[in-house]
Amino acid sequence: MKIAVACDHGGLNLKNEIKKYLIDNGYEVTDFGTDTKDSCDYPDFALPAAEAVACGECERGIVVCSTGIGVSIVANKVPGIRCAHCHDSYCAEFTRRHNDANMLALGEKVVGSGYALKIVEIFLNTEFEGGRHKRRVDKIKDIETKYCK
Secondary structure (H helix, E strand, O other): OEEEEEEOHHHHHHHHHHHHHHHHOOOEEEEOOOOOOOOOOOHHHHHHHHHHHHOOOOOEEEEEEOOOHHHHHHHOOOOOOOEEEOOOHHHHHHHHHHHOOOEEEEEOOOOOHHHHHHHHHHHHHOOOOOOHHHHHHHHHHHHHHHHOO
């Protein structure tokens, strides 16, 4: 599975830990930056990661900033993206099972790296249940089509 990763300066340490975890576990990673602690703007990095997921270049994406909020807002502006801002394993599991989320947003200052890696593991290994949840995801897609012309 090919995973897009991106962060701003506030999420660099966690992004690097996630990237190492992914590579060590056999995932292919495309890193959209940033690569320094220099102050930068999270949309410049979260957007290309989300676009890579939306167009199918990457199967899933993980974006990180200090809180996870900014990068999740940016990612969710891209048609076809369902980015879940998670800070616990329950949310990571159920956003995959019920929402078929294709991106995960994390906050470096919100969740410790050990737990963040567990959240990533659950997010990547949980399948979408379909069924009644597919009907709901299809309604989300209809809303997106209505407003993203």
